[in-house]
Amino acid sequence: MKFKITKYDSHSSARIGILETSHGKINTPVFMPVGTLGAVKTFLPQELETLKTDIILGNTYHLYLRPGDEIIKQAGGLHAFSGWEGPMLTDSGGFQVFSLARLNKITDNGVEFQSHIDGSKHFFTPEKSMSIQRNLGADIIMAFDECPPGESDKSTVKQSVDRTTQWTKRCINYLKNNPSHFGWEQIMFPIIQGNIYPDFRKQSLEELIPLASKGIAIGGLAVGEEKSSMMEMIALCNEYLPIEQPRYLMGIGRPNDIVKAVSLGVDMFDCVIPTRNGRNGHIFTEDGIINIKNSKYKSDFSPIDANSTSPIGEQFSKSYVRHLFNVNEILGIRIASILNIAFFMKLMSTIRSEIESETFDIWSRSYLKKWLD
Amino acid sequence: MKFKITKYDSHSSARIGILETSHGKINTPVFMPVGTLGAVKTFLPQELETLKTDIILGNTYHLYLRPGDEIIKQAGGLHAFSGWEGPMLTDSGGFQVFSLARLNKITDNGVEFQSHIDGSKHFFTPEKSMSIQRNLGADIIMAFDECPPGESDKSTVKQSVDRTTQWTKRCINYLKNNPSHFGWEQIMFPIIQGNIYPDFRKQSLEELIPLASKGIAIGGLAVGEEKSSMMEMIALCNEYLPIEQPRYLMGIGRPNDIVKAVSLGVDMFDCVIPTRNGRNGHIFTEDGIINIKNSKYKSDFSPIDANSTSPIGEQFSKSYVRHLFNVNEILGIRIASILNIAFFMKLMSTIRSEIESETFDIWSRSYLKKWLD
Numbered sequence: 081m082k083f084k085i086t087k088y089d090s091h092s093s094a095r096i097g098i099l100e101t102s103h104g105k106i107n108t109p110v111f112m113p114v115g116t117l118g119a120v121k122t123f124l125p126q127e128l129e130t131l132k133t134d135i136i137l138g139n140t141y142h143l144y145l146r147p148g149d150e151i152i153k154q155a156g157g158l159h160a161f162s163g164w165e166g167p168m169l170t171d172s173g174g175f176q177v178f179s180l181a182r183l184n185k186i187t188d189n190g191v192e193f194q195s196h197i198d199g200s201k202h203f204f205t206p207e208k209s210m211s212i213q214r215n216l217g218a219d220i221i222m223a224f225d226e227c228p229p230g231e232s233d234k235s236t237v238k239q240s241v242d243r244t245t246q247w248t249k250r251c252i253n254y255l256k257n258n259p260s261h262f263g264w265e266q267i268m269f270p271i272i273q274g275n276i277y278p279d280f281r282k283q284s285l286e287e288l289i290p291l292a293s294k295g296i297a298i299g300g301l302a303v304g305e306e307k308s309s310m311m312e313m314i315a316l317c318n319e320y321l322p323i324e325q326p327r328y329l330m331g332i333g334r335p336n337d338i339v340k341a342v343s344l345g346v347d348m349f350d351c352v353i354p355t356r357n358g359r360n361g362h363i364f365t366e367d368g369i370i371n372i373k374n375s376k377y378k379s380d381f382s383p384i385d386a387n388s389t390s391p392i393g394e395q396f397s398k399s400y401v402r403h404l405f406n407v408n409e410i411l412g413i414r415i416a417s418i419l420n421i422a423f424f425m426k427l428m429s430t431i432r433s434e435i436e437s438e439t440f441d442i443w444s445r446s447y448l449k450k451w452l453d
Numbered sequence: 454m455k456f457k458i459t460k461y462d463s464h465s466s467a468r469i470g471i472l473e474t475s476h477g478k479i480n481t482p483v484f485m486p487v488g489t490l491g492a493v494k495t496f497l498p499q500e501l502e503t504l505k506t507d508i509i510l511g512n513t514y515h516l517y518l519r520p521g522d523e524i525i526k527q528a529g530g531l532h533a534f535s536g537w538e539g540p541m542l543t544d545s546g547g548f549q550v551f552s553l554a555r556l557n558k559i560t561d562n563g564v565e566f567q568s569h570i571d572g573s574k575h576f577f578t579p580e581k582s583m584s585i586q587r588n589l590g591a592d593i594i595m596a597f598d599e600c601p602p603g604e605s606d607k608s609t610v611k612q613s614v615d616r617t618t619q620w621t622k623r624c625i626n627y628l629k630n631n632p633s634h635f636g637w638e639q640i641m642f643p644i645i646q647g648n649i650y651p652d653f654r655k656q657s658l659e660e661l662i663p664l665a666s667k668g669i670a671i672g673g674l675a676v677g678e679e680k681s682s683m684m685e686m687i688a689l690c691n692e693y694l695p696i697e698q699p700r701y702l703m704g705i706g707r708p709n710d711i712v713k714a715v716s717l718g719v720d721m722f723d724c725v726i727p728t729r730n731g732r733n734g735h736i737f738t739e740d741g742i743i744n745i746k747n748s749k750y751k752s753d754f755s756p757i758d759a760n761s762t763s764p765i766g767e768q769f770s771k772s773y774v775r776h777l778f779n780v781n782e783i784l785g786i787r788i789a790s791i792l793n794i795a796f797f798m799k800l801m802s803t804i805r806s807e808i809e810s811e812t813f814d815i816w817s818r819s820y821l822k823k824w825l826d
Contacts, residue, residue: 119777119784124765147751147776155754155772163768378520381528392497395536399528403520404492410783411492 081219081267081294083108083326091441093318093345096432099326101167101219102264103159106134108326108347109431111333111424112169113354117142118152118162121355122410122417125164131390131418132425135167135219137350140212141176144202145195149215157217157262169350170218172209172271174225175299175331186226188243206250210258210268217262222297223248225271230304237275240300244273245287252291269328271299276309278316285320296321297328298346302337311340318345335364335427336451339444342431354420359413361405364423368451370398372416377402384415390422454592454640454667456481456699464814466691466718469805472699474540474592475637476532479507481699481720482804484711484797485542486727490515491525491535494728495783495790498537504763504791505798508540508592510723513585514549517575518568522588530590530635542723543591545582545644547598548672548704559599561616579623583631583641590635595670596621598644603677610648613673617646618660625664642701644672649682651689658693669694670701671719675710684713691718708737708800709824712817715804727793732786734778737796741824743771745789750775757788763795 085097099106113120113128115136120128128136138158143149155161158168174191177183181193181202190205209224224247226240248270260266270288274281288296298317301310314329321327326347332338333351341349354364361373365385370377372384377398384401385393392415404412434440458470472479486493486501488509493501501509511531516522528534532541547564550556554566554575563578582597597620599613621643633639643661647653661669671690674683687702694700699720705711706724714722727737734746738758743750745757750771757774758766765788777785807813 117776117780117782118773119782122783122787124784124787142780146780147772151752151772151776154752155770161770161773161776163773379524379527397528397534399520399524400491400534400536403490403524403534407490407515407519409490409492410495410786411497413783414495414497414787 081265083294083324085324087436089343089435089440090438092343092444094342094431094435094440095345095347096435097326097347099167099347101135103165103167103219104134106167107432109338109342109428110134110348111338111428112137112348112350113421113424114139114350114352115162115164116352117146118158120421121359122414123421125162127418128164128421129166131421132429133166133421135169136164138162138168138170138216138218139176140170140173140209140216141180143170143216144173144212145197149212153215153217153261157215159217167220168218169220170213170216170222171330172222172224173204173212174209174222175227177204178227178229188246206247207254210251210254214255214258214261214266217260217264217266219264219266220295221266221268223251223268223270225273225299227273227300227303228275230275232275234277234280237273237277237280241273241280241284241287244271244284245291248288248291267294269295269297271297271330272317273300274313275300275303276305276313278313281313281316282320285317289320289322292322292325295326295328297330299330301329302331307337310337311344314341314344314346321345333424335424336448338427339431339447342435343440343444354424355417358416358420361412361416363401363416364420372398372401372412373405374402385419388419388422389426390418392418393422454638456667456697458697460809462716462808462813463811465716465817467715467804467808467813468718468720469808470699470720472540472720474508476538476540476592477507479540480805482711482715482801483507483721484706484801485510485721485723486794486797487512487723487725488535488537489725490519491531493794494732495787496794498535500791501537501794502539504794505802506539506794508542509537511535511541511543511589511591512549513543513546513582513589514553516543516589517546517585518570522585526588526590526634530588532590540593541591542593543586543589543595544703545595545597546577546585547582547595548600550577551600551602561619579620580627583624583627587628587631587634587639590633590637590639592637592639593668594639594641596624596641596643598646598672600646600673600676601648603648605648607650607653610646610650610653614646614653614657614660617644617657618664621661621664640667642668642670644670644703645690646673647686648673648676649678649686651686654686654689655693658690662693662695665695665698668699668701670703672703674702675704680710683710684717687714687717687719694718706797708797709821711800712804712820715808716813716817727797728790731789731793734785734789736774736789737793745771745774745785746778747775758792761792761795762799763791765791766795
């Protein structure tokens with residue numbers, strides 16, 4: 081994997097670059113749609129390509145439970161299994177274990193948890209997470225980290241930082257002794273923890289930067305803390321992170337947070353917002369988010385989003401899409417999801433071209449005034 | 454609307470033809486996917502075009518209840534509202550009123566019923582059905598008929614035949630005095646009733662054929678009667694129906710029933726089977742129907758249907774599609790629906806080319822041996 085930064089913004093830490101993987105090139109800053117269970121909800125792979133998606137994400141925890149990583153390994157990896165031929169990233173499973181499953185016990189060795197599906201007991205260790213991610217075969221894989229809840233006390237956060245470092249070392253060790261199954265490179269990103277405590281963030285940075293060979297992630301944010309604290313932590317990471325490596329801010333995806341984080345040097349984002357909000361009828365447009373279920377759209381025959389890069393923004397009226405949601409037609413969810421992914425892809429493309437033309441600074445200030453959430 | 458029969462089969466009553474509407478040409482025999490509520494479930498209109506769908510159907514009863522035919526009229530008709538620009542047919546609402554709604558009272562004037570959604574009371578008359586179908590603006594519209602249940606006694610069936618004739622006359626009268634809203638032609642098909650009673654079928658044929666200007670439908674079948682009785686009734690209609698008009702067999706859609714009915718001179722079919730069965734994981738392939746939820750497909754990495762006219766038949770494995778159904782991913786329903794619509798479109802295309810090449814007789818005999826349901 082190669083990362084080439086093609087331009088640095090002179091007024092901020094924003095930069096544009098190209099990340100080359102065995103499955104294709106990624107233009108950064110990039111937004112990665114989330115394909116939780118081996119599909120970005122409602123999308124065929126080719127539809128994501130049409131929308132200029134460079135890379136998608138898969139969830140280790142979910143895929144381990146269903147269909148099971150052994151099945152996916154037999155299929156030739158998650159690329160072959162899902163039909164997505166472009167670059168792919170998998171998370172470590174850690175975040176879902178800590179947020180979605182029922183936690184039984186965390187020790188220095190690993191995490192015992194119960195499946196949110198059927199209550200069955202499982203045990204994840206750094207080695208287990210790496211073994212699953214080897215079976216899934218994504219181009220970028222994530223270290224197994226401990227991500228404590230947002231309201232954790234300092235001693236819990238300190239312990240998670242210590243543990244994350246130890247676990248990252250074990251991940252590296254496992255990968256060294258267990259090569260890729262599919263012949264292509266899998267690059268592991270360590271994950272900086274430390275919650276909103278600058279000292280712990282610094283400790284995590286100091287310990288993990290030496291372990292990062294080709295990229296690094298900022299984790300443990302958007303877990304309930306204040307937005308201002310989140311941005312302070314990103315700024316702090318920006319001071320310490322090696323400038324030449326891609327930086328991935330995990331789980332963050334509101335448009336204004338993306339724009340701010342780009343100005344603080346972040347290159348990669350993922351979030352379920354476009355698809356999850358789409359399923360609830362919340363559609364991102366240049367004029368703001370509209371809740372298409374609202375009865376005020378009943379006779380509104382104007383295009384659902386005339387400015388969308390997808391032709392369906394012009395093709396369908398607000399009235400029609402409202403009707404589809406009102407009668408629970410899957411096509412409504414599809415239209416909203418397409419428009420939302422198109423919106424995020426267009427946002428990233430705009431960010432890149434504003435950086436390219438040295439206008440990111442002015443543009444982002446005006447953008448942040450427009451988007452208030 | 455013009456119907457030109459381009460070839461008659463010499464061994465059966467099968468024929469191929471071209472039906473010209475204001476929104477395009479239809480190659481017959483044709484299968485019409487059902488777009489109940491203004492969308493063929495899960496499909497964008499352009500995806501149906503890609504699958505070579507010539508015409509889709511909309512349901513008057515459903516669209517009257519939601520979003521309401523006045524909304525659709527304001528949108529410029531169902532074509533504009535739904536984004537489907539090709540030929541369209543709407544039913545009269547009668548069948549759903551009799552089968553889905555709670556019936557309160559049937560009189561010679563019309564039918565009082567309660568919505569299956571919220572129990573609200575409504576009254577459909579032949580005039581009301583025509584008024585709604587004028588608002589929807591389909592190219593082919595259906596007379597308001599009475600379709601009694603399959604197990605009805607002779608006096609009930611006799612009454613429904615009498616009433617259907619009277620109601621059809623009222624439909625014609627309404628249409629004469631209330632022209633199309635949208636400038637294009639709307640052709641109304643009367644609907645032959647009479648259940649499985651030859652005398653009543655003959656009465657219905659004698660009374661309705663003079664009222665049919667450009668097409669006619671066979672209704673009141675597939676309502677619980679024996680398959681053999683159904684085919685006898687189609688054969689009976691075939692003897693009497695004007696040879697030059699298109700004949701539409703309503704609600705019938707199992708592959709073998711279609712093949713038999715084509716040999717009995719039927720030109721048009723509709724059924725929810727491809728989409729409804731698709732949603733349940735039943736996928737039509739050349740080797741038969743597979744239930745993709747079956748655990749035997751867990752590690753079956755062979756293509757879901759290598760013979761499909763859609764490239765997704767090759768793109769995805771049985772294992773992957775099973776997984777999608779197992780985790781309730783909408784993409785699974787989409788893939789099954791696409792494959793099923795592709796299957797039906799390919800079946801009709803095969804039927805047409807077998808008739809064209811004078812081999813329909815031999816082909817259909819071998820096809821009917823293969824498909825046992």
